[in-house]
Amino acid sequence: MTQPAHAVFRGCLVDTPALGALRIRPRGALGIDRRTGRIIGVAAEPAAGVAAAALVGGWTGSHVDDSDVEVIDLGADQFLMPGLIDTHTHAPQYTFLGLGHDLPLMDWLEKYTFKHESQFRDAELARTVYADVVRRVVRAGCTMAAYYGTIHLDACCVLAETIRAAGQRAYVGKVCMDANSPAYYSESTDESLQATEAFVHAVLAGHSAADASLLVRPIITPRFVPSCSDRCLRGLGELARAHELPVQSHLCENPAEIAFAKACFPGAASYSAIYHAAGLFGPRTIMAHCVHMSDDDIRLVRECGVGVSHCPNSNFSLSSGVADVRRLIDHGIPVGLGTDVGGGYAPSILDAMRMAAAASRAIVAARRDSAQPAGTPLDAGELLFLATQGGARVMGMQDHIGTLDPGKLFDALVVDLAAPGSPVPPPSATPAVLEHQRDGRHEQAWALRAEQFVFLADDRNIARVYVGGKLIHAL
Numbered sequence: 232m233t234q235p236a237h238a239v240f241r242g243c244l245v246d247t248p249a250l251g252a253l254r255i256r257p258r259g260a261l262g263i264d265r266r267t268g269r270i271i272g273v274a275a276e277p278a279a280g281v282a283a284a285a286l287v288g289g290w291t292g293s294h295v296d297d298s299d300v301e302v303i304d305l306g307a308d309q310f311l312m313p314g315l316i317d318t319h320t321h322a323p324q325y326t327f328l329g330l331g332h333d334l335p336l337m338d339w340l341e342k343y344t345f346k347h348e349s350q351f352r353d354a355e356l357a358r359t360v361y362a363d364v365v366r367r368v369v370r371a372g373c374t375m376a377a378y379y380g381t382i383h384l385d386a387c388c389v390l391a392e393t394i395r396a397a398g399q400r401a402y403v404g405k406v407c408m409d410a411n412s413p414a415y416y417s418e419s420t421d422e423s424l425q426a427t428e429a430f431v432h433a434v435l436a437g438h439s440a441a442d443a444s445l446l447v448r449p450i451i452t453p454r455f456v457p458s459c460s461d462r463c464l465r466g467l468g469e470l471a472r473a474h475e476l477p478v479q480s481h482l483c484e485n486p487a488e489i490a491f492a493k494a495c496f497p498g499a500a501s502y503s504a505i506y507h508a509a510g511l512f513g514p515r516t517i518m519a520h521c522v523h524m525s526d527d528d529i530r531l532v533r534e535c536g537v538g539v540s541h542c543p544n545s546n547f548s549l550s551s552g553v554a555d556v557r558r559l560i561d562h563g564i565p566v567g568l569g570t571d572v573g574g575g576y577a578p579s580i581l582d583a584m585r586m587a588a589a590a591s592r593a594i595v596a597a598r599r600d601s602a603q604p605a606g607t608p609l610d611a612g613e614l615l616f617l618a619t620q621g622g623a624r625v626m627g628m629q630d631h632i633g634t635l636d637p638g639k640l641f642d643a644l645v646v647d648l649a650a651p652g653s654p655v656p657p658p659s660a661t662p663a664v665l666e667h668q669r670d671g672r673h674e675q676a677w678a679l680r681a682e683q684f685v686f687l688a689d690d691r692n693i694a695r696v697y698v699g700g701k702l703i704h705a706l
């Protein structure tokens with residue numbers, strides 16, 4: 232039987248249209264058109280007794296039969312929210328997840344990372360590993376991710392195909408490394424540029440006409456400045472410009488890395504200036520980490536509209552430092568969250584929200600006794616923003632995903648706080664929630680439950696995952 236063209240969700244809607252603006256609609260309704268995968272309308276509180284077909288008719292301006300609409304009533308412990316967005320992850324690094332955090336970045340790359348990634352010269356290994364990786368990322372509620380592959384063209388094509396088959400939205404990058412890299416895991420400049428171009432064509436060729444849904448797209452991926460020659464960086468900048476592609480890389484993660492990058496380009500005014508000179512800095516650029524940013528770095532990142540992927544788990548795990556996200560945000564720089572597997576050990580943006588909370592609290596605590604103003608730590612609503620609309624902005628996708636607004640693609644999660652084994656306590660065990668519920672303050676009750684979701688939930692609470700209106704995962 233074919234599915235009705237429309238679906239209407241009825242129940243609690245949670246999203247964050249702006250930083251600090253947690254929007255809760257306890258008795259909302261949201262309609263989607265499955266043919267376009269987009270949200271067609273949202274009602275904060277439709278009048279009692281109005282049929283879903285009448286709502287859809289109002290949104291579309293044409294008569295709609297009951298049979299054209301599937302009604303999905305959310306349970307008392309469920310809410311609908313935008314999908315989580317991972318703005319920085321390394322698919323091959325799942326092979327050593329949770330291992331090797333004894334060393335700082337540059338030694339960690341040499342001792343563990345390059346060895347594991349080099350194994351992906353075997354495309355069959357990629358097929359097995361990447362199927363698990365993508366399943367795992369989707370199960371954690373991630374509807375869009377910016378993935379790094381390895382230097383290998385075939386394995387990167389496998390990664391892109393695997394993501395497309397899973398129905399997840401993604402940027403996928405072939406990693407480029409033509410300098411200062413071990414012989415067993417490096418490429419010549421020409422190989423790097425040619426394989427990147429071939430990868431871009433392969434991924435774009437995989438787009439069907441229906442791929443107005445912007446599902447899987449290539450992203451230009453110099454690993455970081457120390458791994459790339461000047462010609463490589465400039466060639467990649469040219470490819471990004473010619474194909475209007477996004478760019479991703481690492482920036483100012485660790486003091487030894489920054490010193491190395493500057494030593495590779497002795498004339499450069501800052502780390503950022505090296506990417507900028509190569510044509511790699513623009514509003515479609517994602518820079519991961521940005522822990523140790525000079526004023527010059529901040530200025531260039533802001534002026535170019537570059538987005539920052541905050542990867543707090545990795546920044547703690549590799550002893551890189553604590554990124555001052557509030558400073559970046561206050562400068563008007565777009566910020567989203569990244570897992571950076573395996574620099575970090577957790578493949579979930581739920582974890583990234585908690586680690587971002589810890590990082591911001593660490594900064595406030597460290598400043599308490601200093602002359603600097605301590606600032607305010609990130610609250611649950613702000614963390615949700617970074618994980619959704621903030622991430623969408625970093626991806627250059629803020630008009631398409633990130634909130635539950637009409638016209639956007641329906642990339643969303645049904646969260647079930649009462650799922651079997653749920654680590655989130657029920658309202659009966661949370662007097663503050665119960666009290667609001669009893670007194671009819673449903674918005675306040677849901678605000679507390681959303682906060683519990685941020686700090687306590689895991690995969691067991693991600694009941695359903697939708698991308699472009701399609702259900703791609705259900706418990």
Ligand code: GUN
Nearest residue numbers: 344454455481545571574
């Ligand atoms: N810098 C260059 N490569 C990497 C990587 O794989 N992980 C992290 N965290 N930083 C990097």
Ligand code: FE
Nearest residue numbers: 481519571574
């Ligand atoms: Fe990384």
